[in-house]
Amino acid sequence: xxxxxxxxxxxxxxxxxxxxxxxxxxxxxxxxxxxxxxxxxxxxxxxxxxxxxxxxxxxxxxxxxxxxxxxxxxxxxxxxxxxxxxxxxxxxxxxxxxxxxxxxxxxxxxxxxxxxxxxxxxxxxxxxxxxxxxxxxxxxxxxxxxxxxxxxxxxxxxxxxxxxxxxxxxxxxxxxxxxxxxxxxxxxxxxxxxxxxxxxxxxxxxxxxxxxxxxxxxxxxxxxxxxxxxxxxxxxxxxxxxxxxxxxxxxxxxxxxxxxxxxxxxxxxxxxxxxxxxxxxxxxxxxxxxxxxxxxxxxxxxxxxxxxxxxxxxxxxxxxxxxxxxxxxxxxxxxxxxxxxxxxxxxxxxxxxxxxxxxxxxxxxxxxxxxxxxxxxxxxxxxxxxxxxxxxxxxxxxxxxxxxxxxxxxxxxxxxxxxxxxxxxxxxxxxxxxxxxxxxxxxxxxxxxxxxxxxxxxxxxxxxxxxxxxxxxxxx
Amino acid sequence: xxxxxxxxxxxxxxxxxxxxxxxxxxxxxxxxxxxxxxxxxxxxxxxxxxxxxxxxxxxxxxxxxxxxxxxxxxxxxxxxxxxxxxxxxxxxxxxxxxxxxxxxxxxxxxxxxxxxxxxxxxxxxxxxxxxxxxxxxxxxxxxxxxxxxxxxxxxxxxxxxxxxxxxxxxxxxxxxxxxxxxxxxxxx
Amino acid sequence: xxxxxxxxxxxxxxxxxxxxxxxxxxxxxxxxxxxxxxxxxxxxxxxxxxxxxxxxxxxxxxxxxxxxxxxxxxxxxxxxxxxxxxxxxxxxxxxxxxxxxxxxxxxxxxxxxxxxx
Numbered sequence: 001x002x003x004x005x006x007x008x009x010x011x012x013x014x015x016x017x018x019x020x021x022x023x024x025x026x027x028x029x030x031x032x033x034x035x036x037x038x039x040x041x042x043x044x045x046x047x048x049x050x051x052x053x054x055x056x057x058x059x060x061x062x063x064x065x066x067x068x069x070x071x072x073x074x075x076x077x078x079x080x081x082x083x084x085x086x087x088x089x090x091x092x093x094x095x096x097x098x099x100x101x102x103x104x105x106x107x108x109x110x111x112x113x114x115x116x117x118x119x120x121x122x123x124x125x126x127x128x129x130x131x132x133x134x135x136x137x138x139x140x141x142x143x144x145x146x147x148x149x150x151x152x153x154x155x156x157x158x159x160x161x162x163x164x165x166x167x168x169x170x171x172x173x174x175x176x177x178x179x180x181x182x183x184x185x186x187x188x189x190x191x192x193x194x195x196x197x198x199x200x201x202x203x204x205x206x207x208x209x210x211x212x213x214x215x216x217x218x219x220x221x222x223x224x225x226x227x228x229x230x231x232x233x234x235x236x237x238x239x240x241x242x243x244x245x246x247x248x249x250x251x252x253x254x255x256x257x258x259x260x261x262x263x264x265x266x267x268x269x270x271x272x273x274x275x276x277x278x279x280x281x282x283x284x285x286x287x288x289x290x291x292x293x294x295x296x297x298x299x300x301x302x303x304x305x306x307x308x309x310x311x312x313x314x315x316x317x318x319x320x321x322x323x324x325x326x327x328x329x330x331x332x333x334x335x336x337x338x339x340x341x342x343x344x345x346x347x348x349x350x351x352x353x354x355x356x357x358x359x360x361x362x363x364x365x366x367x368x369x370x371x372x373x374x375x376x377x378x379x380x381x382x383x384x385x386x387x388x389x390x391x392x393x394x395x396x397x398x399x400x401x402x403x404x405x406x407x408x409x410x411x412x413x414x415x416x417x418x419x420x421x422x423x424x425x426x427x428x429x430x431x432x433x434x435x436x437x438x439x440x441x442x443x444x445x446x447x448x449x450x451x452x453x454x455x456x457x458x459x460x461x462x463x464x465x466x467x468x469x470x471x472x473x474x475x476x
Numbered sequence: 477x478x479x480x481x482x483x484x485x486x487x488x489x490x491x492x493x494x495x496x497x498x499x500x501x502x503x504x505x506x507x508x509x510x511x512x513x514x515x516x517x518x519x520x521x522x523x524x525x526x527x528x529x530x531x532x533x534x535x536x537x538x539x540x541x542x543x544x545x546x547x548x549x550x551x552x553x554x555x556x557x558x559x560x561x562x563x564x565x566x567x568x569x570x571x572x573x574x575x576x577x578x579x580x581x582x583x584x585x586x587x588x589x590x591x592x593x594x595x596x597x598x599x600x601x602x603x604x605x606x607x608x609x610x611x612x613x614x615x616x617x618x619x620x621x622x623x624x625x626x627x628x629x630x631x632x633x634x635x636x637x638x639x640x641x642x643x644x645x646x647x648x649x650x651x652x653x654x655x656x657x658x659x660x661x662x663x664x
Numbered sequence: 665x666x667x668x669x670x671x672x673x674x675x676x677x678x679x680x681x682x683x684x685x686x687x688x689x690x691x692x693x694x695x696x697x698x699x700x701x702x703x704x705x706x707x708x709x710x711x712x713x714x715x716x717x718x719x720x721x722x723x724x725x726x727x728x729x730x731x732x733x734x735x736x737x738x739x740x741x742x743x744x745x746x747x748x749x750x751x752x753x754x755x756x757x758x759x760x761x762x763x764x765x766x767x768x769x770x771x772x773x774x775x776x777x778x779x780x781x
Contacts, residue, residue: 017625021767024628028770064613103775107636114629121622129619137626144633150640159637182590201588204580478667485674532737540730547726605745608738609754617757620738624764627731631768634731635777638724 009060009069012053012077013120019045020113027106036100042109043088043443050081061126065188068126072471076123076251076324082450083244083331084116089447090339091236093346093440098234104148111141112240119248123255128177128187131252135173138248139166139216142241146233158232165215165225173212179205189260197263206264210271213256216249219309220278223302227286230298235345238294239338242301247327250305254312254323258476265315272309273404279306280411288418293341293351296418297334300377303415304330307392310408314395320472322395325465326388329376332454333385336373339448340366347438356422358431363438367426369448376455378419379412384459391465482523489516501558507545514538528601724777735765 007014022045026038057074061067091108099105118137125131143166147159181187183202196202211222218226230238257268283303290296308330311323343366344359345351359367376385389412396405440448458464493512500506514537521530562570611617742758772778 020625020628021764024632024767024771028767028774063611063618064615066616066618102640104636104640107632107640110632111629111636114625114632117625129616130622133619133622133626137622137629140626141629141633144637147637148640150637179584183588185591185593199588201584204584478671482667482670482674528741536730536733536737540726540733544723544726544730547722551720551723601741601744602748603745605741605743606748608741609745609749609757611753621757621760623738624735624761627734628764628768630731631728631765631772634724634727635772635775638720639775639777 005060006062009058009062010067012049012057012074012081013117013124015049015052016113016117016120019049020110020117023106023110023113027110032103035103035106036096038106039092039095039100039109042106043092046081046085046088046113050078050085053078053081063126065126065190066130067121067124068189069124070475072320072324072475073123073255075468075471076248077120079324079328079331080116080119080244080248082454083247083335084112084240086331086335086339086447086450087236087239087244088112089443089450090239090335090342092443092447094234094236094342097346099148102150108145108148108236111145115141115145115240116244119244122248122252125252126189128181128189132170132174132177135212135216136170138245139170142237142245145237145240146229148237149234152232154232155234156232158229161225161232162229169212169215169222172208172215176205176208176210176212180209189256192260193263203264203267206261206267207271210268213249213253214275217246217253217305218302219275219305220282220302223279223283226302227295227298230301231292231295235294235338235342238298239335239342242298243331243334243338246301246305247331250308250312250323250327254320257312258315258320269313272313273401276306276309276313276404277407279303279309280408281306284411284414284418287415291353293353293356293422296353296422297337297341300415300419301334303411304334304377306411307389307408310396310401310404311392313401313404314392314399317469317473317476318398319395320476321465321469322388322391324468324472326392328464328468329384329388329455329458332451332458333373333376336369336448336451336455337377339444339451340370340373343438343440343444343448344435346440346444348435350435353422353425355435357425357429358434359426361430362434362436366438366440366448369452371423371426372452372455374419374423376459378416380416382459384455384457387459387465479523483520486516486519486523489513489519501561503549503552503559504546507542507549510545511538511542514542528604721780728772728777731768732765735761 019042023038023042026041027035030038053074057069057071059070088109095105095108099108115138118134118139118141120134121130122134122138125134140163143159143163145159146162147156149155177187180192180202183199183205184192184196186192193202215222215225226242230242233241257265257272261268280303283299283301283306287296287299287303290299308323308326311319311326313319314322341351344356344363348355356367359370372383376383379386379389381387393405393408396408490513493509493516497506497509497513500509514533518530518533518538521527521533607614608616608620738761739758742754746754
């Protein structure tokens with residue numbers, strides 16, 4: 001291993017940390033009145049960073065096994081980059097009008113990039129120390145960002161709730177890791193289980209460890225923080241939590257379960273089965289009765305996380321490919337929905353479902369984007385969401401999870417109802433006090449356009465799935 | 477033998493203090509009991525000859541974090557008041573959960589045969605530092621550097637949250653509005 | 665030998681501390697006036713409750729102190745190991761660590777987080 005290797009293999013990490021340091025230096029050097037010039041610099045540098053992450057990566061292990069990467073992990077990081085890029089575009093107006101006057105705009109970007117670098121290290125972790133540091137780095141700054149809207153008490157409340165419960169989750173997870181370490185005597189993922197997978201203490205530690213990750217993906221019954229935090233936090237942070245953070249945690253959960261804890265599959269398959277049923281059902285039932293759009297999407301994203309577990313349960317290269325493919329679609333779909341909510345909130349300050357009545361008459365374009373996103377979330381063909389769910393379900397069916405599949409299909413049917421409610425309100429109803437015609441900024445338009453393009457292209461253009469399958473086949 | 481006695485004394489102190497810390501209804505007393513737990517933990521480290529770890533436990537936890545907790549308590553309005561005693565249902569459920577946790581852990585720990593680590597533990601600080609700076613097998617240079625990013629994110633987050641609200645708070649104070657708003661009740 | 669000494673000190677410590685408290689309780693004269701329970705403040709009667717709300721700024725300073733406290737924890741092993749390693753690597757590694765946190769300190773200064781207004 002030489003220094004050139006370290007620079008080229010870890011180029012994603014170096015580049016994001018470089019941008020972070022550059023912004024920090026900028027904040028220190030630039031005069032207080034000219035801080036607004038850092039916003040285009042941050043976005044521009046991140047566009048370059050995202051473009052660079054599409055250069056395929058190689059399989060490598062660095063730092064004695066603490067850092068490992070391969071083509072699949074590199075692709076996962078690219079997915080996260082695209083998601084963060086969309087969030088950057090969509091939050092541009094909000095940052096300019098709300099954060100900049102308080103001098104918080106640059107901190108928003110710095111913390112966002114710190115979180116992203118934490119997610120890189122989380123995905124590329126080769127041992128539990130790096131895993132835990134990545135886990136913390138990708139959680140704690142989000143808690144601060146959730147409290148960014150200092151004028152609103154709900155935002156502060158969201159931040160405190162997130163930081164307290166995240167602390168509890170990492171405490172439980174750390175306890176689990178220490179128990180597993182007590183049994184195996186090593187923290188490296190390579191050869192972690194080798195001869196110990198039948199020890200009860202290890203299984204006990206593993207369950208505690210799994211609870212910590214389940215908290216981050218907000219699986220039922222570890223989901224209690226999610227609705228309140230999603231509702232109280234600024235929309236950009238809500239989309240960060242419900243899309244990017246969830247995607248990164250799903251990726252690392254899949255990587256760990258399918259490789260490191262492969263021998264424990266008897267234990268985790270049972271646990272995951274129960275979690276999947278609970279998450280799908282309870283997420284859906286609560287989503288039915290929500291009236292706030294953010295809270296509604298929060299419960300819907302809890303339910304979606306339940307579907308993802310089907311792919312992990314199926315396992316193997318096919319299951320892994322369906323999970324990555326579903327997450328890729330989920331990124332565009334959910335960010336599209338959140339983007340529309342952000343655009344309307346920026347303009348009118350409204351986020352209740354009743355306010356959306358008759359939206360089509362005043363804002364036809366925005367409401368069409370939202371309809372497309374909701375169709376995709378519901379899984380209606382020809383939109384991308386249908387294929388994501390279809391591949392997940394067929395992977396689960398291939399492994400014989402028929403009862404689970406029936407429960408999932410029932411849940412999809414229930415979800416159709418509540419996804420169609422706002423669509424009906426927007427398209428078919430008229431309102432006496434409709435939301436006035438909004439004119440979104442160019443940045444927001446680009447963000448929404450990327451989402452729409454993603455939803456359409458992934459639905460109609462099939463080679464993406466076979467590309468992902470090729471990646472996972474070379475991984476497993 | 478004597479080691480064993482000291483260990484049990486320290487363990488007893490830890491258990492008693494942590495129980496008192498979670499059951500006390502006066503928040504400042506809880507904090508002081510927690511200090512007892514942290515000190516006893518440092519004692520355990522010293523007992524196992526992990527001197528550097530014990531010193532860190534004292535400086536960071538008993539020193540830094542306790543200062544932080546005490547200041548956080550002093551920031552609140554009702555420092556001297558007692559917390560409300562939780563109702564019976566929550567008490568019973570809480571104790572039940574704790575008992576289940578203790579039982580499971582107890583059986584797991586007693587039935588598992590722990591393998592002692594072969595060889596002496598090299599706990600010299602210089603060895604620790606060399607490991608920390610080593611980048612090959614068994615080295616910890618990557619976590620060491622990533623932690624600096626974590627601490628940096630902590631600095632930025634803390635300053636932004638604490639300082640970002642000030643213009644807005646000043647405006648509120650000028651216009652005579654109350655600076656605190658009661659939080660809305662949540663529905664599930 | 666070492667452990668016996670520790671036990672001896674432990675017992676001696678307990679005896680001296682609790683013995684002193686117990687002894688003073690036993691021999692001290694006991695009478696009660698309401699004034700006696702007042703917090704002592706230079707002999708002047710206290711005005712208002714003695715528990716007062718602190719300025720929120722203390723918390724920020726404590727938080728920054730804690731972060732740099734943790735930094736010191738990482739510096740000590742480096743400083744001890746530094747002279748045993750004869751290459752430029754440890755220096756570069758600590759330089760990265762230092763620059764990152766030093767920029768954090770500069771950021772705090774720029775944002776007036778350590779100022780007292």
